[in-house]
Amino acid sequence: METRQADVSIPLQSSGWGAAAPGHQSDPQPRDYVLWSVLNVLLWCALGGLGCLSFPALVFSIKTRDCKVAGDLEGARRHSHHAKVANIVCSVLFTLALVIFIIIAAIVISSIRVT
Numbered sequence: 001m002e003t004r005q006a007d008v009s010i011p012l013q014s015s016g017w018g019a020a021a022p023g024h025q026s027d028p029q030p031r032d033y034v035l036w037s038v039l040n041v042l043l044w045c046a047l048g049g050l051g052c053l054s055f056p057a058l059v060f061s062i063k064t065r066d067c068k069v070a071g072d073l074e075g076a077r078r079h080s081h082h083a084k085v086a087n088i089v090c091s092v093l094f095t096l097a098l099v100i101f102i103i104i105a106a107i108v109i110s111s112i113r114v115t
């Protein structure tokens with residue numbers, strides 16, 4: 001006896017009464033910024049284990065994906081905006097921390113060479 005698997009597909013958008021035609025989209029889907037959030041978490045973890053500073057961006061990114069799958073585009077737009085702002089703040093803070101670290105390392109190395 002041979003077992004067969006059924007092909008199952010789940011649509012990512014709701015196909016309600018107000019859905020747009022397949023070839024025409026009136027509003028673009030909000031971006032979820034998950035890759036940027038994961039990159040921020042990894043960079044902050046590499047910089048002294050401070051990955052918790054970028055977890056809010058990752059949470060908002062995942063909430064954006066959840067809202068998109070559920071068909072709640074307004075909630076997805078709101079969470080997408082929060083994820084973008086949190087990722088910008090994390091990226092700027094990481095850049096500043098890296099520049100400060102490089103400056104301190106240069107000062108320490110130059111003071112070691114002088115003495």
